[in-house]
Amino acid sequence: MxxxxxxxxxxxxxxxxxxxxxxxxxxxxxxxxxxxxxxxxxxxxxxxxxxxxxxxxxxxxxxxxxxxxxxxxxxxxxxxxxxxxxxxxxxxxxxxxxxxxxxAASPRLIPADPAARIDCLTREAQADGINDAAFSLTMERKRPAEQQSPDWIERWIAAISRSVAYFDGRVPHRERPDLGDIALACALGYLDLRHGALDWRASTPNIASWFAAISARPSLARTAPPPG
Structure with a gap:
């Protein structure tokens, strides 16, 4: 422990x-x-x-x-x-x-304002959806090649690509990250860990720059997944 x-x-x-x-x-x-x-x-x-x-x-x-x-x-x-x-x-x-x-009362990771709260939790859900698709893709590719489903693989890759592009057009500009931001950073880190070949940065430079900056925060630097 x-x-x-x-x-x-x-x-x-x-x-x-x-x-x-x-x-x-x-x-x-x-x-x-x-x-x-x-x-x-x-x-x-x-x-x-x-x-x-x-x-x-x-x-x-x-x-x-x-x-x-x-x-x-x-x-x-x-x-x-x-x-x-x-x-x-x-x-x-x-x-x-x-x-x-x-x-703890502060800092708040989920805003108190109802509209801002829903926005934050929606972004968290979207980021978690990237994880869901990425994990499914990981498990599918562990199956014997002849048992893998090209249709499902294509669907999961498309879901990941669309979602990252969605965030690329909505780059956060908060002084302090909220829970939606943390979830997104963790999702992008998981893509790097398991699916580097997708090269998500190539088509989403805005969120790539944001990810590089937020990854330096102690909360994310200290929790970065081991390489490999």
């Missing part, structure tokens, strides 16, 4: 978490995590942006292994899964990130 770097954080919205951290100096939550998962990376990056990464212990697991420990918190055998101080578990990166955003 590895722990993220400790931070003082702001625990006003979770007194139990604050008490455990203050009295014992130990992480109060556990995140089941894979360093190559863009969904898990999004959650950890969100925690770093919020300054609460010291309250989270990382349990690195392989979802494909379906260990008893992971199945106990998520019968789907998927990461991320977050175990709270009271033993309850939260699954799905979007739900986990909403919980993380609610622990």
């Amino acid at each position: 590895a722990s993220c770097k400790r931070s003082s954080g702001n625990h006003a919205n979770d007194p139990l978490l604050a008490r455990m951290h203050g009295l014992f100096g130990i992480p109060a939550m556990k995140l089941f995590y894979s360093p190559t998962s863009p969904y898990a990376r999004k959650c950890l990056a969100a925690a770093i942006e919020k300054g609460i990464e010291g309250d989270i212990a990382l349990l690195t697991v392989s979802p494909m292994a379906s260990t008893a420990e992971l199945l106990a918190v998520n019968p789907l055998s998927k990461v991320p899964a977050l175990v709270l101080p009271d033993g309850r578990s939260i699954i799905d990166s979007r739900v986990i990130c909403q919980h993380i955003d609610g622990i």
Whole structure:
């Protein structure tokens, strides 16, 4: 079990978490995590942006292994899964990130304004959709060549290309990234990890420049997936 770097954080919205951290100096939550998962990376990056990464212990697991420990918190055998101080578990990166955003009052990753909130969460969903297509493409290409579906491969590549182009025409200009921005950065990083041959930067220079800049943020630099 590895722990993220400790931070003082702001625990006003979770007194139990604050008490455990203050009295014992130990992480109060556990995140089941894979360093190559863009969904898990999004959650950890969100925690770093919020300054609460010291309250989270990382349990690195392989979802494909379906260990008893992971199945106990998520019968789907998927990461991320977050175990709270009271033993309850939260699954799905979007739900986990909403919980993380609610622990500390600031900085906000999900805007309070209703219209801005919907925009942020829509961009998060679009970015997660890139991950979904990219993961499906990864798994399809692991099948024997004669069993692969050219139609599905073409469909997933097209979905990825359209989505990246969509963001290229809507480059963020926020002083501080919101959850939609973090999700997009994690998705583009996953494309680099698994599908470098797609060369997504060639046709989307605007979002490529944005990605280079945001990748230098500590939350993304520290959570970058291992090469290969």
